[in-house]
Every structure is written in structure tokens, then in C-alpha cells.
Amino acid sequence: MSSCNQDLSGLDAGLYLRKSRMEEGLDTDEVLAKHQKTLLDYAKEHGIHIIETYPEVVSGESLYARPQMLRLLQDVEDGRYDCVLCMDLDRLSRGRMKDQGIILDAFKDSETLIVTPEKVYNLSDEIDEEYAELKTFMSRREYKIINKRLRRGLQQSIEDGCYVANAPYGYKKVTIDRKPTLEIYEPEAKFVRMMFQLYAQGYGCVSIARHINALGARPHRSAEFNRSSVARILHSPVYVGKIVWNQKKHIKKGIKGNTKNIVIYQPKEKWTITDGLHPPIVDKELFDQVQAILDKRYIPSRNDGTIKSPLAGLVKCANCGMNMQRLVMKGEPYLLCNRPGCCASTRFTLVEERVLEYLERTLEQLTLSPTSVLAGRDTSVLETTLTAIHKELASTQRQKSRLYELLELGEYDIPTFRERMDVVKNKQSALERKEADTLRAIQDAKTSDPASLAAKIKYVLDNYSTSDATQRNALLHSVIQTVFYHKEKKTKPTAFYLDFILVPN
Numbered sequence: 001m002s003s004c005n006q007d008l009s010g011l012d013a014g015l016y017l018r019k020s021r022m023e024e025g026l027d028t029d030e031v032l033a034k035h036q037k038t039l040l041d042y043a044k045e046h047g048i049h050i051i052e053t054y055p056e057v058v059s060g061e062s063l064y065a066r067p068q069m070l071r072l073l074q075d076v077e078d079g080r081y082d083c084v085l086c087m088d089l090d091r092l093s094r095g096r097m098k099d100q101g102i103i104l105d106a107f108k109d110s111e112t113l114i115v116t117p118e119k120v121y122n123l124s125d126e127i128d129e130e131y132a133e134l135k136t137f138m139s140r141r142e143y144k145i146i147n148k149r150l151r152r153g154l155q156q157s158i159e160d161g162c163y164v165a166n167a168p169y170g171y172k173k174v175t176i177d178r179k180p181t182l183e184i185y186e187p188e189a190k191f192v193r194m195m196f197q198l199y200a201q202g203y204g205c206v207s208i209a210r211h212i213n214a215l216g217a218r219p220h221r222s223a224e225f226n227r228s229s230v231a232r233i234l235h236s237p238v239y240v241g242k243i244v245w246n247q248k249k250h251i252k253k254g255i256k257g258n259t260k261n262i263v264i265y266q267p268k269e270k271w272t273i274t275d276g277l278h279p280p281i282v283d284k285e286l287f288d289q290v291q292a293i294l295d296k297r298y299i300p301s302r303n304d305g306t307i308k309s310p311l312a313g314l315v316k317c318a319n320c321g322m323n324m325q326r327l328v329m330k331g332e333p334y335l336l337c338n339r340p341g342c343c344a345s346t347r348f349t350l351v352e353e354r355v356l357e358y359l360e361r362t363l364e365q366l367t368l369s370p371t372s373v374l375a376g377r378d379t380s381v382l383e384t385t386l387t388a389i390h391k392e393l394a395s396t397q398r399q400k401s402r403l404y405e406l407l408e409l410g411e412y413d414i415p416t417f418r419e420r421m422d423v424v425k426n427k428q429s430a431l432e433r434k435e436a437d438t439l440r441a442i443q444d445a446k447t448s449d450p451a452s453l454a455a456k457i458k459y460v461l462d463n464y465s466t467s468d469a470t471q472r473n474a475l476l477h478s479v480i481q482t483v484f485y486h487k488e489k490k491t492k493p494t495a496f497y498l499d500f501i502l503v504p505n
């Protein structure tokens, strides 16, 4: 919906400043300062939090000649903002037609609002008329083709090192002869070296993560290192001065029924590696030594397209809300939380058996006395859970307000603020997911049809033993929505707890 009266209070915003075509002859600093004041007043009046300002001092027509816009786009694509504030839509989208496509799509895909003093634009809302107007410049088909080609071009130039969007851990972005490249950032680089050295000495990724977290290492996008983030660094040829293409594949929201944008880490065979311009952090000998050990232990990640775990995407850690993962240790598959030290792991087969037992028990009860089971799907436990979730959500809200205060007081610089805010936001979205799951479960317990549920569970149990991992996973997903897993440290192997939420009927 687009209206000036929309409630914008509490939204996080980036502020984009650029001269309009009409102001071309005027003094840039003066013009931008004037616009900045107007927009800051607007933000204050509407309760919008400005996180960062992007003043476009040089103003070329092409996207590549607008460094602030490129930076803003990256942040918008990363979903850092709820909205972007600018004087009018023209500042954002003016330029060559094909560049407009990239810009508008970034806002659309990330569901970021464009807020101008005149009007609020929501590009993910298909019926937004202004957007429709912009699109009529080209036929829909033409628009899509050009856009796809350009997106690939932009991605390529980022990976090429022509425009280094976000420096990898251990590096800092610098511009040499107007060409952005990477420089070693020693406070992080020392941890990178440590990771490689420890791994070569035989330590595993989890103990390395624990070790460097304790020494104060912090990754860019989350609060602490874990198995995956350490492993990703150990695998990355960036640290011997190479540039990797095609390491990640992006699958956009809506394709193949995905509900959000997904990044897949491709298997190594699909990577393209070339020499970069940046200095290596680790010497080749150590790197090769680590790769040799890694290759022996290499287990394709869960995102390589084939499902190896029948419980994939089903079991969440009750502690932190992250998906539990299947990992083979000493030849035996285990189910564990990715966060070091979060909760104790369990042999995979024990959890799988417990899930099947639960289904058998539910089926039995449904058959014996259908109504009592559904009445007995105790919503009071769920209601208690819901109350606890609401309390925690209120506390994350207070944490967020406190962070804004610290930013305004100048106690935090922007990187620190973002880092802390990311942690709080991750926690908040985990809680919100849990809230939605719980609400659905309560609703379901009140409305479900015992006979159809029984039939679905029976089908799962009858076909489970003759199915492969992918099929088993699909079977379980047909009846179970989420399983919350919990286990205290140093308890018996079977002393783990599972809370089930069935899919709505």
C-alpha cells in the first residue's frame, strides 16, 4: 500500500542523497545538506531511525559511477533496512533504463520500502501504480531478459574484484588507482592464520571456533564463529590471494516454491578460481596442507541439492532456534546444533527412532479415541510457551531501543551498532518464527480432523522403512511441521527431549 499516512515509526532506514537533474549546476555540498535536513526532520516526525547516510557526491548516470548507490544496493539486498529515505523516486532510479531494473528489483526482492516526503513506495506490492508505470517503459519480457543479464554482470564485476562489495573476514576494502581491492586487516588476519594453523595441528572446526571466540574474534555478520563459518574460511582460496567465482548460487524467492531468497554454497568442483590482486594471508604450503586434511573429511553440505538427512529442515534447537544438523563423526551420524556450546548432540538414529515412536503413539491414540486425543493435544502447554515467547520478544524490543540510544549518543560506531543489532534481530526473528509455529499449533489443535490426520500418519509409517533419505524427509514433512530438540550437557545419550508441532490439517 502506498500512502503518506502509513505508520513508519520504528523502521530502520538508510538515507540516500543525490542532486536532481534540476540542481545540476548548484554546489553539491550545499544542496545535499539542505536535503539531508529536510529528510532528517521527516524521519524525526515519523519516528524513523536513520542508521546510515549515503551522500552521492559524484553523480554519474551509470550505476558503476555511483559508488554510494552500489553500497546502498548491497545493504538493501542484505535486508539491512526496512526503508530507504530520499527526496523523490527519481533520485534513486534516474539513470540508464537497464540500471533502473537492478535498483528497483533490489528493493522489491528485499521488501524494502522507498520513503519520500511525498509518498511511500512498496515495490513488492504488485499493484503499486508508479512501479507499474516505470515498468511500462519496456515490455515485461524485455525487462526480465535485460535485468537477468545485468544482474549477472553486476555479480561478476563484484567477484572480479573490480568492485569488492564486502571484504571477506581478514581483509579491508581499499581503493588503489581508483580500483577497489583488498588489503590485509591485521586484527582479523591473525585469527585467520590461527584457524589454519590449529586445523593443520589436528583441531576440529568447533574447537577452533570456541578458541578464537574466547580470544575475542568476531565474524562480520554474526555474534560468534561456529563450525560452518570456520570451515568456510578454511576452504576459501581468497586467503592465498585467489579469487573464487561461482562459490555461491542464489535462488530467488518464489522459484521452486521457495519462500525466501536462498544462497547455496556450491561444491568445490563447480568453483572457478583465478589469481586476485590482493595479498595472501596464509602461505600456500599451509593452505594446501589444510586442504588435504579437509578433502579427506569433506562432507557435502546439506545444501548441495540432495538430502542426506531424513530430518532435514524439521528439527530446531530449542535453545537458539537454529536448524539442527546431521554430521558424521567417527563414522557415526549425529544430530547437533551448529552453535558451539549451545546444546548437547545425540546419535542421529536415536532421534529418528524417537520421532517415529511419537508418530506411532499418536496414531494409536487417534485410532482408539480420536476426540480425546485432539482435546488432549494439550494447548495449555502451548499457551505457556506462547507467553514465554512474548516476554522474550518484549525484552529484545527493549534491547533494540537501547542500541538506538547508544548509536545516537555516539557510544557505538556504525559497524559495532550493526553487529549488535544483527544479533538482536536474529534472536527476534527466531522468536517470531517460534511464535508463528506455536500459534499455528494451537489453532490446529482446535480444528484438526482426526480421521485425516490418522490416515496421513499411517501412510508415513507404512512407507518409511522402504524409502530413501530424501523420500523419508518428504514423508516426515507431510505430517510434522517442527520438532524442538533439547538436551543438557553431560546427560545420558537418551536424555534428550523433543516437542512436536504437527502440520495443520
Ligand SMILES: [Zn+2]
Pocket (backbone or CB within 6 Å): 317, 318, 319, 320, 321, 322, 337, 338, 339, 342, 343
Ligand atoms: Zn542451539
